[in-house]
Amino acid sequence: MTAVAQHKTVLDVEKVRKDFPILSRKVNGKPLVYFDNAASSQKPQSVIDATNKYYSFENANIHRGVHTLSQEATSAYEVVREKVRAFINADKSHEIIFTKGTTDSINLVAFSIGRTNVNEGDEVLISAMEHHSNIVPWQMVCEEKKATLKVIPINDDGELMMDEFRKLLSKKTKIVAVTHISNSLGTVNPVKEIIAAAHEKGIPVLIDGAQAIHHTTVDVKELDCDFYAFSAHKMYGPTGVGVLYGKEELLNAIPPYQGGGDMIKTVTFEKTTYNELPHKFEAGTPNIAGGIAFGAAIDYINSLGFENISAYEHELTEYALQELKTVPGIKFIGNAKERASVISFLLDNIHPYDAGVILDKMGIAVRTGHHCTQPLMDRFRIPGTVRASFAFYNTKEEVDVLVKGLHKVIDMFK
Amino acid sequence: MATIKEIEETIVEEFGYYDDWMGKYEYIIELGKSLPLVDEKYKTEENLIKGCQSRVWLYAELEGDKIIYTADSDAIITKGIIGLLIRVLSHQTPDDIINTNLSFIDRIGLKEHLSPTRSNGLVSMIKQMKLYALALKTKML
Known part of the structure; x- marks a missing residue:
């Protein structure tokens, strides 16, 4: 050889x-020469088959019915939560919140943290290379709460200026939200270092993992990130499914993002008590077929x-x-x-x-x-x-x- | 002066000489170079048709009872395409412009530029040209 x-x-x-x-x-x-994978990746046959199989043989609403189909669909869907947990090495499967995608995951954190933790004069810190979906939700929160959006600058090579980042961390900073890998430049950011520096000052960190999750092993425990957001469709899975990983204590501390079915314990016209994690953040019937097919995508990646x-x-x-x-x-x-x-x-x-x-x-x-x-x-x-x-x-x-x-x-x- | 329909026929005939996409696009690129350019002073924010991909400035003024269009873009294919539109619609009356239903785009095989995903494409240009015609028509009254 x-x-x-x-x-x-x-x-x-x-x-x-x-x-x-x-x-x-x-x-x-x-x-076809398909070089637009950063926008959305293609799907293997096993993912397509999983969608077909669900609708052909397993379709029922989950978490509600006592009948067999509902129970089977619930198990098939919840198995995927466990697969995602293992995939990113989270501690507990209820730290995995299913969403519509990365954008939805970031909006969830922005609006929940925004409602409780961000106040007038506070700051939210993002970077100059963020996707609009990690800019606009924070901008909306800052506008509403009269807070300020601060931006970590980048150098001409498209790398974060880490000295500037450290200077921007202050008592006013309520959260840091940065991308793991830039969708425009391909830059891999030193997220572990960012997280450690923010934690030294007690600031939580959200990582936009949309461009990283399918390229590299993501270990949320090793990173020690507080939130990690990503989409299934960039990892050979279906569109309309995403994940928000959050540390249990933080997810328990922030309010639900949307109200509806499945996220409640009891409802009266006077007061609603919320369901436990992860259901507290999963109002309404989710994309069940998509979730199950997402499981097939994870299996596929693991097989390679x-x-x-x-x-x-x-x-x-x-x-x-x-x-x-x-x-x-x-x-x-x-x-x-x-x-x-x-x-x-x-x-x-x-x-x-x-x-x-x-x-x-x-x-x-x-x-x-x-x-x-x-x-x-x-x-x-x-x-x-x-x-x-x-x-x-x-x-x-x-x-x-x-x-x-x-x-x-x-x-x-x- | 030829009518809108007559100019459309001429364009369809011209494009008929090319049987592959490359020839057609080379011709569009050539057309882009002869686009009646908008005066620099009209390259303003309000004359910009904003889109996702390239920037297009469009301006219109009356000359007698006819409308004269000028335009510019930072992308050459876009310049060629708006050049074709200007060739068809410039020097026509507001009523003719407002009431026309353009068929040449489809017929010369550029239908893909009509799809909504080519934001900044033909659809918004044609709409803007008709809006100008409508606005200038009220000025004539």
Whole structure:
């Protein structure tokens, strides 16, 4: 065996690709090259089958009925809560709150903490690279409570300025909310360090894990984060399902976010008492089919193994960076030392929209625009970027197709 | 002056020369370069059609009983597309603009630009052009 062969990962990409039916389709007459994984990942057959199976054979409302179907559906749904707990190494399964997605999870924390802990003159600390969903909910809370939103600045490589962060932590800071991995730049933030620094001052920390949960092992106990939010649809699961992990004592301390069925103990017109965790935060009938299919997605990831996924994605990203560098006039936005499989770039003065339209014609799906991070684009004084984001089912050959496509784009717009 | 329908027919004929997407887009890019550009002083916030992807400025004024449109965009394909719209609708009367139902976009194979996901696409441009026509019509009364 040669030295090169020894470094090869054990992920059999060609085999893995067969698990994802959509990857064999054509777009505009060309084989699909799907590089928009940071927006949403594709789904393996097992996830699709789990959804079908639920509706075909198991459908019933959960947590209520005494009949067999309801009991079976409840068990199938609650098994997933335990799977999620194990997946992120949380202490207790009732620390796992099912939501509609990352945005919903962040809104839950923002509005619950906002109602109880944030007051006039207080501060909420976020970073300059946050997705709008980790900016706007806090902005709304700050506006309502006459508090101030403070922002950790970033350097030109797209990394958080940690000295500035430490200076921004004060007695007025009620919560720190930062992203684990930037959806626009691919920067992996030193969240463990952020959490430790905030905790020294007794400040709770929420981590937006939407871009991290499918790329790397997340251990909420090791991180010691107070809240961790993520979505199933970016981890090969269904849309409309997300998770909020929260430490038990904090989840018990904050009020429910929405009222309705399932979240109550007793209701009279004078007073309602709330249900226990996790149900206190899960008003109404949840996305049961989605939850169960999410379980299949977790099983799928576990079957491949994070070690293999991370190693392969790293190898692919390095290859893509190396090949993209050969494209004339390319400028990378975000050059963090620690980065995930997200590459944002511009081609000279070609507008990202123009590039995106032409790439689409060649069957290449990339994201163009501001990626829901307008303040970040303003920071770099650009209208947006072209973003290629990879998953473990992408190949080096597909990267070559992108590079060739970019040469074509340059030809057309020069 | 040709009518809206006549200009549409000419455009459909022109695009008929290209049988692949690349030729069509190369032509759109060329058209973008000859777009009647909006005067810098009108490139204001209020003349901006805001969208997710590229910025488009659109301005309209009356010349006799006809409307003259000018525009600009930071994306070239967008410039080409609005250039086509201007070619069809500029130098027409407000009533003709308001009452027209454009068919050429679909016929030249650019239907995808009509989808709502291409925010900042054709739909909002056409709407804005018609709104200008409506506003300028009331000015004429």
